[in-house]
Amino acid sequence: MRVLIFILGVTICFCSCRSTNLVYISVLKPAPVTIPTYIKNVGVVNRSLVSDANKAVDVVDKVFSMEGVNLDKEGSNATIIGVTDELFKNNRFTNVTAFNSIDLRTTVPGLFSAPLPWETINQICRDNKVDALFVLELFDTDSKVSYAAVPITIKTPLGNIPGIEHHANMLTTVKTGWRIYDPAGKNILDEYSIARDITFSGKGINPVAAAGAILDRKEAVKEVGSKAGKDYALRIIPYWIRVSRDYYVKGTDNFTIAKRKAQTGNWNGAAELWKRETNNTSVKISGRACYNMAIICEINGDLDKAIEWAQKSYENCNNRLALNYIRILKNRKVSDGVLKDQQSE
Numbered sequence: 001m002r003v004l005i006f007i008l009g010v011t012i013c014f015c016s017c018r019s020t021n022l023v024y025i026s027v028l029k030p031a032p033v034t035i036p037t038y039i040k041n042v043g044v045v046n047r048s049l050v051s052d053a054n055k056a057v058d059v060v061d062k063v064f065s066m067e068g069v070n071l072d073k074e075g076s077n078a079t080i081i082g083v084t085d086e087l088f089k090n091n092r093f094t095n096v097t098a099f100n101s102i103d104l105r106t107t108v109p110g111l112f113s114a115p116l117p118w119e120t121i122n123q124i125c126r127d128n129k130v131d132a133l134f135v136l137e138l139f140d141t142d143s144k145v146s147y148a149a150v151p152i153t154i155k156t157p158l159g160n161i162p163g164i165e166h167h168a169n170m171l172t173t174v175k176t177g178w179r180i181y182d183p184a185g186k187n188i189l190d191e192y193s194i195a196r197d198i199t200f201s202g203k204g205i206n207p208v209a210a211a212g213a214i215l216d217r218k219e220a221v222k223e224v225g226s227k228a229g230k231d232y233a234l235r236i237i238p239y240w241i242r243v244s245r246d247y248y249v250k251g252t253d254n255f256t257i258a259k260r261k262a263q264t265g266n267w268n269g270a271a272e273l274w275k276r277e278t279n280n281t282s283v284k285i286s287g288r289a290c291y292n293m294a295i296i297c298e299i300n301g302d303l304d305k306a307i308e309w310a311q312k313s314y315e316n317c318n319n320r321l322a323l324n325y326i327r328i329l330k331n332r333k334v335s336d337g338v339l340k341d342q343q344s345e
Contacts, residue, residue: 019288020246020321021259025299027243030338033190033235035132036182037344040094043130044084047104047113048076048139048176071221076139078222079176082229083134090237099128110140112177115188121181131184136229138177138193141221145170150203170200174221176228190235194228238339246321247295248288252277255288271296278312287317294325303333 049072080098088096102124106113121133146169154163177193198220249259254277258270274296277289290313297306307329313322 019248019250021249021262022244023247023262023295023299024242024244026240027332028238028339029241030335030342031236031238033180034338034342035092035180035189035236036185038184039131039182041130042087042093042096042132042134043124043128044080044087044096044098044134044136045102045104045124046076046080046100046136046139047106047116048136049073049105050109071141071218072139074218075141075174075221075225076136076176077225079136079139079225079229082226083136083178083233084229086230086233087134087236090233092236095130097128097130099124104135106137110138110142110175112137112191112193115179116181118183118186121183125183131182132189133181133183135179135181136176137179138175139225140175141172142175143170143172165203168202170202172198172200172221174198174224174228176225176232178232192232192235194232196224196228198224238342245295245298245325247292251282251285251288252280258292267296267299283317287313287319287322290317291319291322291325294322294329298329298332303329303336307333 080100084096084098087093104116104120116135124133125131148167148169150165150167152163152165153160173195174197175193175195177191179191180189181187182189200220247262249255249262254273258273261267261270261273271293274289274292277285278293280286280289290309294306294309294313297303297309307326310322310326310329313319314326
């Protein structure tokens with residue numbers, strides 16, 4: 001009990017002695033993939049199905065991994081539908097078309113094939129009047145099954161008797177892989193893979209019955225494939241994240257009052273008090289105030305001014321927290337430059 005009281009006392013003391021609080025702000029990040037502005041019409045092609053020359057190897061793999069008939073085919077088709085629908089919804093492109101009649105095949109089941117020749121890409125784009133191709137290069141399901149014998153009690157007219165129930169668990173990994181081909185620039189704009197796991201369970205009076213209870217999983221695989229396609233389409237869209245920043249709440253009475261203003265959302269009122277302290281004769285207090293001014297400038301979206309204040313805090317007052325903050329702000333400026341390019345279409 002004494003130890004517990006001591007720990008609580010130290011914790012309360014530590015919390016009360018903290019010189020900073022956290023503020024959370026939303027930051028718009030550029031999309032992981034930048035699509036050139038001249039790309040307006042795109043096609044979506046399925047290349048994940050196995051070529052005839054490699055089907056024998058793939059069939060053996062499916063047998064040993066308990067894959068269902070046409071599982072990969074139907075799953076990959078669901079992925080194509082998912083990415084096509086999502087690309088069409090985000091209004092980035094004028095037209096999005098899935099070319100189901102184009103027969104492209106992979107030569108390496110379960111892995112990325114070598115990129116398609118540019119002659120092939122140019123021909124498809126020219127014939128179908130599109131500016132770029134989203135190609136599903138990989139769709140593969142791999143399953144692992146484990147068995148367990150579980151003791152149970154079986155009720156009979158003659159009373160309860162001990163028995164064994166067989167449980168089967170299957171972990172199915174659905175792997176998808178994409179490339180985006182830009183024929184005008186002869187660039188592969190993105191190469192990216194996604195893997196998702198699904199777990200199935202079944203039970204029966206023997207291992208065969210238990211396994212049979214988990215074989216009907218096609219709809220689940222199709223659902224995961226569709227979700228993977230939609231998620232991939234989001235790689236071309238900027239996204240919001242929530243980040244945290246430290247700001248100083250102790251130093252003078254103005255910091256104490258500004259803390260209360262900030263807690264009520266009156267950041268401009270807090271900034272007025274912080275700005276008064278930027279000329280404080282104490283280097284420590286001045287450095288904290290300059291740092292807080294950088295924070296309010298970032299909150300208001302003025303990154304250049306935020307960098308200026310953070311530099312004053314570090315260069316003139318040796319505020320160590322400001323040095324790392326300068327790096328964060330400069331990285332944000334670079335990201336915002338990319339974001340501006342992505343939104344300039």
